[in-house]
Amino acid sequence: EVHLVESGGGLVKPGGSLRLSCSASGFTFSNAWMSWVRQAPGKGLEWVGRIKSQGDGATTDYAAPVKGRFTISRDDSKNTVYLQMSSLKIEDSAVYFCTKGARRPTTGWPQNWFDPWGQGTLVTVSS
Amino acid sequence: DIQMTQSPSTLSAFIGDRVTITCRASQSISTWLAWYQQKPGKAPKLLIYDASTLESGVPSRFSGSGSGTDFTLTINNLQADDSATYYCQQFHTFVTFGPGTKVDIK
Numbered sequence: 001e002v003h004l005v006e007s008g009g010g011l012v013k014p015g016g017s018l019r020l021s022c023s024a025s026g027f028t029f030s031n032a033w034m035s036w037v038r039q040a041p042g043k044g045l046e047w048v049g050r051i052k053s054q055g056d057g058a059t060t061d062y063a064a065p066v067k068g069r070f071t072i073s074r075d076d077s078k079n080t081v082y083l084q085m086s087s088l089k090i091e092d093s094a095v096y097f098c099t100k101g102a103r104r105p106t107t108g109w110p111q112n113w114f115d116p117w118g119q120g121t122l123v124t125v126s127s
Numbered sequence: 128d129i130q131m132t133q134s135p136s137t138l139s140a141f142i143g144d145r146v147t148i149t150c151r152a153s154q155s156i157s158t159w160l161a162w163y164q165q166k167p168g169k170a171p172k173l174l175i176y177d178a179s180t181l182e183s184g185v186p187s188r189f190s191g192s193g194s195g196t197d198f199t200l201t202i203n204n205l206q207a208d209d210s211a212t213y214y215c216q217q218f219h220t221f222v223t224f225g226p227g228t229k230v231d232i233k
Contacts, residue, residue, distance in 0.1 A: 035222070037171075045163075045171065045214055047222035061221060064128070097170055112218035113161035115182065117170035 002026035002116050004098050009121030012088055016125070020083040022098030022118055029079040030054060033101035033110045036072060036083045038094035039120070046094075050101065051081060056110065066092075088125045095120040129153055129217050131225035139231040146202040148228045150215035155195045159219035162191055162200045165227075166211045174213075175200065207232055 008020040022034070033056070036048040049062035051072040060072050071084040081098055099114040130153040140146050150160065158178035163171040173182045175191040178198055188203040202209055210232045215225040 037224075044227045045165075045216075045224040047224065050222075063221075099170075102173075102176065111176070112222050113173060113176040113216065114163075114171075115173040117172075119170055 002100070004100065004116060004118035006096065006098050006118045006121040009096065009123045011124045011126060013127055014088060014090055014125055016088050017084070017086040018088065018123060020085070020096055020098075020121055020123070022081045022083075024079045024081070024100070027100070030076040031103075033112075034072075034074065034081040035099050035101060035112070035114060036081075037097045037099055037114070037117075038092075038123075039097070040091070040094040043094075048083070048096070050112070052110070085123070088123075090125050093123060093125045095122050129156060129220050129223050131215055131217055131223050133213075133215060133225040133228050135228060136226065137229040137231065139233050140205050141233045142205055142207060144205045146205050146209075146230060148200045148213055148215075148230075150193075150198040150200070150225050152196045152198075152217055152219075156217045156219035158194045159217055160191075160193070160198050161216045161218065162189075163214045163216065164209075164211045165214065171214065202230070205230075205232070 003025045005023045012018050035050040051060045069087045074081045097120045099117040102111045132151045134149045160178045162175040165171040179191045190201045212227045212229045214227050
């Protein structure tokens with residue numbers, strides 16, 4: 001069974017840093033494009049960014065609100081993807097989900113629809 | 128950036144009703160669209176991708192249609208378990224989610 005488990009959330013002061021982890025199991029992690037999506041309390045879903053597989057260069061892309069402050073990395077030996085967050089702002093407060101990008105069933109090409117998702121970890125930025 | 132809108136923002140319907148949610152993209156995204164269901168305190172669940180392809184295991188009362196800029200999610204024979212918030216998501220250019228539609232049962 002495919003499983004994603006986030007950890008590392010907590011309370012941090014504005015301007016501070018935090019690293020989230022997402023541990024994966026049940027699939028070939030090294031082939032997967034992994035994304036982070038966040039959800040502020042009572043709000044909708046917001047894509048944070050993505051890291052491609054090593055085979056696709058392990059390149060990263062980020063949403064504008066976090067570009068330059070957040071960094072996504074992966075350790076395929078540990079089946080884990082990370083989200084390093086720095087210069088945190090109050091508006092970064094949210095539940096952070098990690099999620100696996102799909103591969104098109106017919107061709108195997110990576111796609112940016114997401115399944116499954118982890119249960120999320122809460123980040124609160126407050127003084 | 129591609130912006131996504133959804134309507135209505137909330138709706139209330141009876142068990143057994145047919146429900147339709149609309150999603151619109153700010154520019155053409157072909158059929159690069161997915162739909163998710165999210166219940167309170169839970170992670171989103173993939174329902175549909177490529178605008179109309181039902182994810183394995185999702186009940187057939189869910190269906191999707193559309194292409195270009197206008198898309199719909201239809202729930203036939205609404206069930207109590209369908210009470211949730213539904214999000215569309217484009218993956219034509221990076222990723223953008225719609226603001227969500229909350230479906231309540233009367």
